[in-house]
Amino acid sequence: MARAIWTGVITFGLVTVPVGLFTATEDHTVHFHQLQRGTGDRIRNRRVNERTGEEVSPADIVKGYEVGEGEYVIVEPDELEEIAPGRSKTIEISDFVDLDRIEPVYFARTYYVAPRGEEYLKVYELLRAALERTGKAGVATFVMRNKQYLTALRAEDRLLVLQTLHWADEVRDPGRELPELPSRRAGSGKELDMALRLVDALSGPWEPRRYRDTYQEKVRALVQAKAEGREVAVAEGPPEATGVVDLMAVLESSLVRAGASGSGRSGSRQDSGRGASARSGSRRSGSAGKDSGRAGSRASRPERARPPKDRERGASRSELRQLSKAELYERAGEQGVVGRSRMTRDQLVDALARPGRRTAGSAA
Known part of the structure; x- marks a missing residue:
């Protein structure tokens, strides 16, 4: 059974429920060690004293904020803990907002929230049911590992889920950052009609198990092939960009292909059947x-x-x-x-x- 990475309380109004946070996702990326080319010797990162070159134990490392060249203010870990809101143990809901009004770009990491004890199940379920019925998310802040997070607490079928959010000043303005954007919206026309038909033809229910990380599969296959002395086929390059002149023909061909493959799609939309x-x-x-x-x-x-x-x-x-x-x-x-x-x-x-x-x- 997994261990909670954070424990504390959720508060809304005068109601308090003790909870624990559990990591909701895991990384399946293939990880490599760093080796020196030609020798195969392992490369390791060590914390060393810049002046003496000697390795330093983690227990002897403190945080320092540079206020001048070579001049630092030293801050101890317990000093950061003492100034944390709620002493790092409170998720205080300040507002309830419509969940679908939070733009996806704000969402960061996801955590499962569990009650810390059978005696807290009723209060936990009360909050979960209220969020589910209203379609709201509880907006709250809390501190974990010396960092404050903005979060959205939302309801799923049987549990509460906490999603960390980016702060407003962390989200970039696309109008300033992107070199090219359409000057006007597509209103109507044959191209839009065909694009809508193509989207409809390829629509289906969300089934996450249908999708897999094929790149990681190829990385594992590459490692296995090299270990066995075999050659690995090189992947094809990306397709050419669609030009405005060819757009209608490409959409027509896409619709034909979608119609041919749509009959075999697992869990396709109701109207396609x-x-x-x-x-x-x-x-x-x-x-x-x-x-x-x-x-x-x-x-x-x-x-x-x-x-x-x-x-x-x-x-x-x-x-x-x-x-x-x-x-x-x-x-x-x-x-x-x-x-x-x-x-x-x-x-x-x-x-x-x-x-x-x-x-x-x-x-x-």
Whole structure:
């Protein structure tokens, strides 16, 4: 069983619950030792006295802050501990914020939070359930290993999770740091429509076990091959960048490939499996057969051929659910649905099926 890397209390209001923090992730990187080329002798890092060249024991090392050339203020470890907020043992929640309002760039490391004793389970679960019901995260600070952290405490299925956050002044402004950014947003057009269809075709549930670190696998294979005196195949270089002239052709080919591979995707999205039910009323023409490999094929959906006045009367939810998100988005654009760019697939269905819906024209 793992050992807690930090123990203390979480406080919110006047409620206090003793907890321990446990590391949630581990590193699977292949680690190498440093050797001298030609001799194979091991290279080690040692702490040495700069003046005498003698090695110094960790117990004899203190922290020093340079206030002038060669002049230092000495700070002992226990002095840092004494000034730490809450004496380094308190995670004090100061605010509750909507979890989805915290930008991903702020998240750093993740820790599991566990109650320190059976008698604290009720209070622990009370906080977890409150965060889960509200979709909130508890924003708090605490000190660990002589460093203060900004954190977000959030709920998972059966436990609390603490995620350290970067401070605001640690997050760089992309507008200042990046040399090139688009001058305007993509609004509409055939390229965007096809890009939306491609995203929809490649969409599926989050299944982390489907992904693996293939680079580390190749590193291990390289080490094994060299140990056995075998040659290792060199990896291919990156593909060429897509030019503006070739964009439509590349998107078309991508959709064909996604349609061909989508049927075999493990855990693919629900609407990709509608198959026979969506095609039961489709035309059996040669063109339909040609497009059957494409995700979001228009030929396989008879309601796409309805006259405009029929669209204005709206469609049933069952009809709309047979459309891909890209097609729903396109229809929402034709009918002027406000806020469509921020809607999920289900929200687009609701907006299009709702009688007397608000459009861009009616909102004026």
